[in-house]
Amino acid sequence: MGQFTFHAQDRLADADTGASGYLSIDLAALRRNYQKLSTAVAPATAAAVVKANAYGLGAEYVSKALYAQGCRHFFVAHLTEAIELKPRLPDDTQLFVLNGLQPGTEVRCADAGAIPVLNSIDQFRRWSSTAQKLGRVLRAVLQFDTGMSRLGLPPQERTALAAELKGCGNIEILFIMSHLACADEADNRQNTDQLAEMRRIAAAFPDLDVCLANSGGVFLGGDYHGVLARPGIALFGGAPTAGRSNPMEAVVRLDVAVIQTRAVPAGTPVGYGGAYVTTTEARLATIAAGYADGLPRSMSDRGAVFYDGVRLPIVGRVSMDSITVDVTALPEGALSLGSLVEVLGPHQTLEDVAEAAGTISYEILTSLGRRYERRYR
């Protein structure tokens, strides 16, 4: 990946690399987003959720940029992610594994220096016996399920666990945590219900701090912040709250090259299944990204790309490696082979693409494929 310069005005694919799609990741915007979230949660601290390769943007680049901005707490989902990332992070960081501690992985987790989010009493006991076996004190986080029924201890086990914790000298619990199911919906009652449940749980652990808010939770207000917030999507420019203007800066831009153009008469079928048929004379362009590159097939006949601010609708089905768009709205000859059209950028947000695809920004981001040339700025 190395050194490069990205110019937003770059209009042509770079024949030297042969790449036909460019995913540009603005690390300065990422850092400003982190700063904004930190300010929003102060005096609490903002962590960074960098699971799934930092939502597809590159966990190492992202984590290092965030470290430079003061971030010291990082969350991944899988132990394998932690094993890969931990050696690339400075020593004064904490790296948490959200999915918990799977049987047989305890020593690997300890050796990696990863901190498991313990999701059951069994996980707690196995971590404690590992600590005993290794003759060390091991750090951990305790997660409770406050109403999502996904991960975490049932709230009613809090008393038993608190008692067990008292007699346990080899586990240091850094904080208790839970996850909000509806934090992107500011008025959803489930948010206040989960907060109330978390407070009942916290009362059983008077010495421990609380960690609750994801991106949406940051904007639900100070009651939700605890000591440590865990934003993910907002760092990467996704909207934290549905139906509200997005306070975050875009971090990702995706430009894809035109690989063929043609003019066709009315009545011409386009793409697999002939699912679209032109109704007038039209000019078409085929661009070099498809569902294997993270542009869902559900965008067929619904999504669009942009060129010079002009919307170019997707016509026909999204193929594995390409998409055909109607470029009749552009002046003839405006596009040629190698011209770059905007898939994500100033004219089309992550949320726009997600809506056209019938999904959420998270799925779009994490699906962006490996065939793009990634340019970090």
Ligand SMILES: *Cc1c(COP(=O)(O)O)cnc(C)c1O
């Ligand atoms: C993914 C995840 C987050 C980050 O959520 P965003 O909505 O992306 O901010 C935080 N906490 C947990 C437990 C998660 O699984």
